[in-house]
Amino acid sequence: MYSEQSYRYADLLEGVRQLSGRYPFLSSHVIGESVMGKPLLALRCGTGQRRIHMNGSFHANEWITSALLMRFVADLSAAYCSGEEIGGQRVADLCREVTLWVVPMVNPDGVELSQEGLSERHPYYRQLLEWNRGSAQFEGWKANIRGVDLNDQFPAFWEEECKRRGIESPGPRDYPGPYPLSEPEAAAMASFTDRMGFHAVMALHTQGREIYWNYRDYEPADSEQLAKKLARASGYEAVKLSGSDAGYKDWYIQRYRRPGFTVEAGYGENPLPMSKFDHIYMELQPLLLEMLRL
Structure with a gap:
């Protein structure tokens, strides 16, 4: 389902094709398109x-999170269809109580750029070189293809995040965009979330082995205890975060007053290499399973 070096959008499509063909338990749905139409x-x-x-x-450069989520979906689907357990939990019982919705790759254009670099045929070729300060090295690129940080795009004290970032033009990271939800990927995530009415959400990032659970005191009273459950399952640390706005988790908590978490998986320098995949997944799988029990 993935190459030894990276996890690409093409790997995601092939993984979805294989899993949906093998397991009737799983279905795939299109919730929007990227800037480039993916x-x-x-x-x-x-x-x-x-x-x-x-x-x-x-x-973009946290693409290993897509591979981790797809592995979890594959494990969940296999255990459901075989009647087996994961971590002492009978998956068939759990999935009669819970419906899990996973968006494995929110930023496919950025992922492609960070992995494959820039060709002269790219429609944003000149702009991307300029936004990347003339460098043809894009491994550290975090933003979408228009140089907007998608996790600074949500209408939760967005203006405060703009002031804090102090970045007023597109670039590899930290530009919140011209206005909230200006980017189709962020707008699709907000619309999808509003449509589905989730009871809890988790955004998977890298790296740091931390779990962020709060937002400006909008979070439910039990959020810290829930985060500590996730921490016990994984060995990660539950952290009360301040000085951050306009993220997906922030917006969800403020809008719905329900539990939302950002999980920083693994440890090292982004992009984390696929050589760390198995170790990270061993830590993360119990956390993801615990998330379904919250």
Whole structure:
């Protein structure tokens, strides 16, 4: 389902094709398109009344999160169809109570750029070189293809985030855009979330082995305890974060007053290499399973 060096948008499409063909338990849905017209895919697992959402690759150079989520979806689907357990949990029972919706790759254009670099045929060739300060090295690129940080795009004290970032033009990272939800990827995520009415959400990022659970005191009273459950499952640290706005988790918590989490998986320097995949997944799988039990 992925190459040894990276996890590409093409790998995602092939993984979705294989899994949806093998497991009737799983279905795929298009929730929008990227700037470059790539379909943004959401995978549905389960039939329960409680709706949980997970997403990955908001940031381009954090593409390993897409592979991690796809592995979890594959494990969940296999265990459901075979009647087996994961971590002592009978998946068939769990998925009668919960429906999991996963958007594995929010930022496919940015992922492609960070992995494959820039060709002269790219429609944004000149702008991207300029936004990257003339460098042809894009491994550290976090933004979408228009140089907007998708996790600074949400209408949760967005103006405060603009002041804090102090970046007024497109670039590799930290530009919140000209206005909230200006980018089709962020707008698609907001619309999808509003449409589905999730009971809890988790945005998967890298790196740091931390779990952020709060937002300006809008979070429910039990959010810290829930984060500590996730921390115990994974060995990660539950952290009360301040000085950050306009993220997906921030917006969700403020809008719905429901539990939202940002999980920083793994440790090292982004992009984390696929050589760390198995180790990160061993830590992360119990956390993802615990998220379904919240």
